[in-house]
Amino acid sequence: MSTPAFPVAVVGAGPAGLMAAERLAQAGLPVEVFDAMPSVGRKFLLAGKGGMNLTHSEPFDRFSSRYGQRRPHVEPLLRRFDADALRRWAAELGIDTFVGSSGRVFPTDMKAAPLLRAWLHRLRGLGVAFHMRHRWVGFDAAAPDAPPPALRFETPQGGTTVRARAVVLALGGASWPRLGSTGAWVPLLAGRGVDVAPLQPANCGFDVARATEDGATQEGWSDFLRGRFAGAPLKTVALRFEHGGRRFEQRGEFVLTEAGVEGSLVYAASSLLREAINEHGQAVPTLDLLPDRSADFVATELARPRGARSLSTHLKTRLHLDGAKAALLHELLPKSAFDTGAGTAALAAAIKALPLRLVRPRPIAEAISSAGGVRFEALDDATFGLRALPGVWCAGEMLDWEAPTGGYLLTACFASGVAAADGVLKALRAG
Numbered sequence: 001m002s003t004p005a006f007p008v009a010v011v012g013a014g015p016a017g018l019m020a021a022e023r024l025a026q027a028g029l030p031v032e033v034f035d036a037m038p039s040v041g042r043k044f045l046l047a048g049k050g051g052m053n054l055t056h057s058e059p060f061d062r063f064s065s066r067y068g069q070r071r072p073h074v075e076p077l078l079r080r081f082d083a084d085a086l087r088r089w090a091a092e093l094g095i096d097t098f099v100g101s102s103g104r105v106f107p108t109d110m111k112a113a114p115l116l117r118a119w120l121h122r123l124r125g126l127g128v129a130f131h132m133r134h135r136w137v138g139f140d141a142a143a144p145d146a147p148p149p150a151l152r153f154e155t156p157q158g159g160t161t162v163r164a165r166a167v168v169l170a171l172g173g174a175s176w177p178r179l180g181s182t183g184a185w186v187p188l189l190a191g192r193g194v195d196v197a198p199l200q201p202a203n204c205g206f207d208v209a210r211a212t213e214d215g216a217t218q219e220g221w222s223d224f225l226r227g228r229f230a231g232a233p234l235k236t237v238a239l240r241f242e243h244g245g246r247r248f249e250q251r252g253e254f255v256l257t258e259a260g261v262e263g264s265l266v267y268a269a270s271s272l273l274r275e276a277i278n279e280h281g282q283a284v285p286t287l288d289l290l291p292d293r294s295a296d297f298v299a300t301e302l303a304r305p306r307g308a309r310s311l312s313t314h315l316k317t318r319l320h321l322d323g324a325k326a327a328l329l330h331e332l333l334p335k336s337a338f339d340t341g342a343g344t345a346a347l348a349a350a351i352k353a354l355p356l357r358l359v360r361p362r363p364i365a366e367a368i369s370s371a372g373g374v375r376f377e378a379l380d381d382a383t384f385g386l387r388a389l390p391g392v393w394c395a396g397e398m399l400d401w402e403a404p405t406g407g408y409l410l411t412a413c414f415a416s417g418v419a420a421a422d423g424v425l426k427a428l429r430a431g
């Protein structure tokens with residue numbers, strides 16, 4: 001098959017690609033969407049499983065700050081399509097949203113499927129054509145020089161080449177690859193001179209290491225902790241970490257895993273922790289196991305006479321410190337720390353600042369999202385198109401930005417889909 005009339009081709013039917021397709025089709029262009037998977041928006045649907053967090057209600061300035069070092073690049077995208085625009089867009093699809101107690105914005109029914117259904121209905125109404133099970137495998141080497149280069153796809157029926165007036169790639173990152181985003185596009189674009197930062201896990205868990213009694217370092221938890229507490233939540237704790245002049249301090253919760261830690265509090269710190277590990281081979285944040293209690297209170301309670309009671313019972317009755325929190329304390333401190341003959345001040349201090357040694361992020365396939373991707377410097381300032389590949393645009397998580405969970409990921413995906421479509425329209429009108 002070779003498409004005779006040249007449409008705009010959107011490759012990748014996640015939120016970024018579908019948003020670009022909508023914008024282009026609304027402008028009257030014929031749009032064809034291609035995706036490797038049998039159906040669209042698989043990751044979007046998964047994101048809806050635990051409650052689809054579409055965006056966040058906080059003020060624009062605070063919202064933009066969530067993109068960290070990439071803020072200067074992401075903020076202009078958000079100015080085109082921000083959290084309010086996203087909520088209006090959802091409302092136009094018949095999906096009402098509400099602001100949760102944390103400020104996060106969700107569809108009223110918390111689900112992604114009704115939104116996606118309504119969206120696809122609108123897109124089909126606009127004439128957007130979908131080609132599923134079309135895996136993009138590169139550009140046609142034999143294509144004429146006129147941009148953009150033709151696209152090569154693998155399909156169950158064999159290989160096929162598609163020529164388009166413009167191409168929007170919205171291929172996602174590399175987390176949860178079974179949902180379609182595999183990151184296999186990285187060498188395809190890098191090989192064409194596009195500057196791509198290596199994909200790395202973001203919003204991810206970490207593996208731990210601990211000192212053993214003989215002073216050696218061992219990765220993972222002891223058999224005891226793993227057997228009794230893997231899967232156990234630690235709530236509420238505070239995590240503190242400083243690296244490269246940036247400081248993280250937040251309360252929340254996380255979960256002990258087979259080999260380390262994961263969960264919302266760890267995800268929130270993950271970008272800084274990952275950077276420290278990349279630089280130093282480890283990151284050692286501290287945990288405050290009792291963030292609602294002052295250091296003085298903990299020290300005073302611990303110093304009270306305990307009579308015949310064991311130290312464990314003392315920790316439990318005076319400080320309500322037991323279960324996973326107490327187990328973690330025993331896991332990470334040497335036995336000598338529990339010998340209170342010389343006083344309890346050191347143990348009290350450790351309860352308020354327990355060092356946790358993290359040695360590597362969990363694999364990207366397990367992460368909620370990816371950092372890295374096509375660098376903004378590879379994009380033309382005026383049209384947002386790839387400098388190295390005229391006629392080709394990129395959108396969504398495949399661009400080099402990252403953000404914590406909280407609706408920031410989807411919002412930037414939608415916003416960059418809008419920006420890519422606007423860039424295509426500008427370029428086609430000029431051409």
Ligand SMILES: Cc1cc2nc3c(=O)[nH]c(=O)nc-3n(C[C@H](O)[C@H](O)[C@H](O)COP(=O)(O)OP(=O)(O)OC[C@H]3O[C@@H](n4cnc5c(N)ncnc54)[C@H](O)[C@@H]3O)c2cc1C
Nearest residue numbers: 012014015016036047053135136172180181396397407410
């Ligand atoms: C468990 C989980 C929960 C999440 N929850 C939230 C949340 O509540 N709020 C939030 O903001 N974000 C959430 N996210 C993140 C959010 O889902 C992603 O950031 C977003 O889906 C990325 O959109 P995208 O369009 O850039 O890429 P994707 O959604 O990954 O879509 C990319 C598409 O490209 C296709 N593709 C890839 N390579 C090829 C190829 N070579 N040829 C053809 N097609 C290809 C894929 O099949 C896929 O359909 C969550 C993620 C996960 C994993």
